[in-house]
Amino acid sequence: MAFYRPDPAMAARLETALDALDADGRPGLRNSLAITWVRYDDAVPEAGQGSGASWNQDRILYPASVVKLFYAVAVEQWLQRDLIQDGDELRRAVRDMIADSSNDATGLVVDLLTGTTSGPVLHGERWELWTQQRRLINAWLQSLAWPELEAVNCCQKTWGDGPYGRDKMFYAADNSNRNGLSTAATARMLEAVMTGSVVSPPACRRLQALLHRSLDQQQRRADPENQVDGFLGDGLPEGTQLWSKAGWMSQARHDAAWFQGSDQPPMLLVVYSNGPDRARDETLLPELAKALSSYTNDEDEVL
Template identity: 75%
Template sequence: MVFYRPDQAMASRLESVLDALDSEGRPGLRNSLALTWIRYESTQPLAGQGMGTGWNEARLTYPASVVKLFFAVAVERWLQRDLLPDSEELRRAMRDMIADSSNDATGLVVDLLTGTSSGPELHDERWQHWQRQRRLINDWLSSLDWPELASVNCCQKTWGDGPYGREKLFYGADNSNRNALSTSATARMLEAVMTGAVVSPPACRRLQELLGRPLDPDQRKADPENQVDGFLGAGLPGGVRLWSKAGWMSQARHDAAWWQLDDQPPMQMVVFSWGRDRSQDETLLPDLARALSEYSVAESD
């Protein structure tokens, strides 16, 4: 069961697009890709009003920096419940975490959300308490009672070089405790943010402001890490408004994007791709967005 209405025509279109991309030099593409694709009929849809399709969309995988979307929503929830004092430094960290995908800013946000900090290994009761605190974000996600969030894991900071000390220990010897999300879970959270259906409408508007991405070529050129080039936004038609959060590392290239063209209904797509080949493929996500957004526009005319 999914939170949108399955659309067979969209499923057929997705199948043909994946076949074409596979034949263009990406053999085995379906084994290294997960995707959720949803479009809406209203220009201001409510949560649950989308229709769509997906591929591997329930598969849990390492989300890289896409997890920062969930951390940002958690901050607004904590603020709403007076579990966290608001401050300019917190807001600065939120902006840098989403707009620039800063791992340093994310570390502060996770510390504030969970009352923990990085450092040397801990032992006994202190170690057990630290782990319980780090799972507070997972506890909140579980309380939402969304089927898509079953078994997701959002308890780890994001890293450049990797975790050390207690952080490395918390990952587990085989990295079994890494962050894990599915495209369907991410799509439902993004939809909730964009439709004002999580925390509160004012909080969602603040989050939307953070997620906004300029598509102007000059602005993108001035920011090589703009989270548009090499991702879904690069394949969208001119004139769209884009809200997104990308993730990229040596073994993954992901994006979660919501966009709207003029007075047409919006559309969203979440794509997770993994493996070194996918990570280095700067055209796959733009090609997917280009092929599927063109279909959506044609269908809504």
């Protein structure tokens, strides 16, 4: 069962949006997409209070940098349990991992969370211990007992050129052990952060501050890595408040966004788009956000 109430009118609106986007020079679009879309009635909702619709939301896909959201939440969990030591360098790494999507910062965060380091290939008992430690984040995710997390895999660093040495070996020969998330899992984690229902409310407020994005055009021009242009935030009306984590590489363009207009309840939208054509498509996510963000219950007759 989904963590939101399925809404037939929202499902129809999503189908209409996908039909229009497919017809606009994207044949077979649905095959490359996974979507979870949730709308809330209250301006400050609690977890599980939304209504929504989806497409392929349980499909496990490579999340690219969206996985950094999960690693940031894990940092707060480890700190709460006194498993790692807080400090300026840790906070700098978490900030750069989320705000700037730094892969170097993510590498340090994964090392701290798992007690591992990258390096040459390991063998025997040392290899077994290393792989066991690298799965600690997965073990924590399973302990949450959320159905959406049952098949996810969050155990790898993120890379520019790719893994080497023991990290490459850990991917397995066919890359079967690479990170994997669904839009449903991503949406539930983002909802938990935005509603203060994971780790602790103060920890969630710290995470929210990192996830906040500016839609101001001048600020976006000053920061080419703003995670708004070409992503969901690019299709939102001016004045909208946005919290998000994007992921982009040669085979994927993803985004997980929580957004709220003035005097409006929030929406949650997670879109994974896969394949080289989708990765290059800078208008798909903005157009989808524009089509769905304007939805209200009063518009059902338009569908």
